Amino acid sequence: NDALAAVGSAGPIVTLFITIFSGVSVGANAVIARMVGSGNKDQIGKSVHTSIAIAVLSGAIIMIVGEWITRPLLALVSTPEHVMDMAVLYLRIYFSGSIFIMLYNFEAAILRAGGDTKRPLYVLLVSGVLNILLNLFFVMSCGMSVEGVALATLVSNIVSALMLFGMLLREKGDLRISVSEVRLHSGIARGILMVGIPAAIQGMLFNIANIVLQSGINSLGATVVAGNTVGVNVEIFLYFIVAGFGQTCITFNGQNLGA
Numbered sequence: 001n002d003a004l005a006a007v008g009s010a011g012p013i014v015t016l017f018i019t020i021f022s023g024v025s026v027g028a029n030a031v032i033a034r035m036v037g038s039g040n041k042d043q044i045g046k047s048v049h050t051s052i053a054i055a056v057l058s059g060a061i062i063m064i065v066g067e068w069i070t071r072p073l074l075a076l077v078s079t080p081e082h083v084m085d086m087a088v089l090y091l092r093i094y095f096s097g098s099i100f101i102m103l104y105n106f107e108a109a110i111l112r113a114g115g116d117t118k119r120p121l122y123v124l125l126v127s128g129v130l131n132i133l134l135n136l137f138f139v140m141s142c143g144m145s146v147e148g149v150a151l152a153t154l155v156s157n158i159v160s161a162l163m164l165f166g167m168l169l170r171e172k173g174d175l176r177i178s179v180s181e182v183r184l185h186s187g188i189a190r191g192i193l194m195v196g197i198p199a200a201i202q203g204m205l206f207n208i209a210n211i212v213l214q215s216g217i218n219s220l221g222a223t224v225v226a227g228n229t230v231g232v233n234v235e236i237f238l239y240f241i242v243a244g245f246g247q248t249c250i251t252f253n254g255q256n257l258g259a
Contacts, residue, residue, distance in 0.1 A: 003146050006079075006086035010090050012077065012213075013073050014091070016208070019200065019204060021105045022105050024058060024196035025102075026200075027191070027199065030195045030250050031192050033112075033258065034255070035258060037259040038258035047188050048174075048175055051110055051192065052103070053182050053183055054184070054193070055107075056102070060099055062095070066092075077211055078216075080221065093150035112251050113254065113255075114173070117248065119167060123163045123164055126159070126160070127157070130159055134152035134155055
């Protein structure tokens with residue numbers, strides 16, 4: 001019960017950063033989709049490689065900042081004292097994989113910009129099953145607690161990012177990645193961030209409200225927090241169904257605008 005409460009206390013913070021990850025990647029989706037629609041092969045390549053560079057740099061920044069603000073954020077949402085250390089451990093392990101989470105989101109955005117939503121889905125299904133299996137292994141077989149849950153998430157995020165990266169390395173078309181060409185092209189990076197940062201802020205505002213609500217829930221004790229965690233998981237599931245259609249509209253409109 002305490003372990004579930006610790007994960008639940010960290011949940012809104014994790015969701016806040018997920019919206020940052022996915023929000024910034026919206027910029028890559030929009031820019032690359034526009035280049036694909038215009039048929040500008042040189043700009044497509046520069047946009048793809050700039051997106052990967054932004055993913056790595058922003059992931060590194062979030063990892064450092066996340067490790068630093070973990071405990072203050074948990075204190076801000078009134079995390080019960082007896083689960084504080086577990087919640088801190090969970091978040092620190094989670095934030096250590098920020099680069100891979102950003103990579104997956106940007107890699108998926110690159111493929112979506114070209115109209116391919118299937119491969120990111122297949123990769124996510126594989127990593128989701130792996131996450132479940134690792135959860136069972138770490139928690140039930142190894143006797144671990146929140147650190148086992150966090151490690152399972154970390155490993156599945158690494159696997160999903162590397163799988164998509166491998167696909168993009170072998171890609172035959174204009175979306176192919178070459179490691180030696182990964183760099184920031186200032187004009188394209190500016191265009192990605194001009195779309196991505198407002199999208200990230202929009203998601204942050206919504207989740208900041210959830211953090212305020214979580215603070216009140218946390219004050220009611222570990223049992224209430226654990227119960228709320230179960231309900232929030234259903235809410236997140238429904239939210240991402242809606243968000244998926246939004247991502248599709250970005251690709252559709254971006255390609256047509258470019259054309």
